[in-house]
Amino acid sequence: MPIEQRVISGPKIGAKIGGGSSAAPTPPPAEEKKKRGLSKKLLIVVVAVVVLLGAAAAAYFLVFAKGGAEPVEPPPEPGEVVTVDPISLNLADGHYLRLGLALQVTADAHESPDPSKALDAAIALFSGRSIAEVSDPAVREQLTSELAHHLEELYEGEVMDVYLTNYVTQ
Structure with a gap:
């Protein structure tokens, strides 16, 4: 059986028979x-x-x-002020600092705090610094606020501030 092949050319499927093209779609x-x-x-x-x-x-x-x-929570009410005896601290290059502290205790504190924690924190913070560093008022203020923050944590909120009552360098 022979195979027959047809090629159809002409109008596309779906177009009108008779050679005409389909009309353009109507606009909406x-x-x-x-x-x-x-x-x-x-x-x-x-x-x-x-x-x-x-x-x-x-x-x-x-x-x-x-x-x-x-x-x-509201700030704590200030209570008594506990004075700590001045101590001498060794600075760099053979100089020293005489440092006296006063602790502002909150009104909620049950008893007067033991000053040994405050002295230990002050020794750790101020010792070994240069005389130029501790003599600068801005640095002294920054060290004092750092000490106050550290004392608030040590005394668990019973000490609210620290004051420098004696500050002499030589």
């Missing part, structure tokens, strides 16, 4: 275009409103709402 009516434009505008407005509401909610929770934050 003006009403459909208006509906599409209206739906896009509506979508943009809805998205803008949702974004605005989200921003307003975020602003409320981050700025205005204080219910979720932990309550700030």
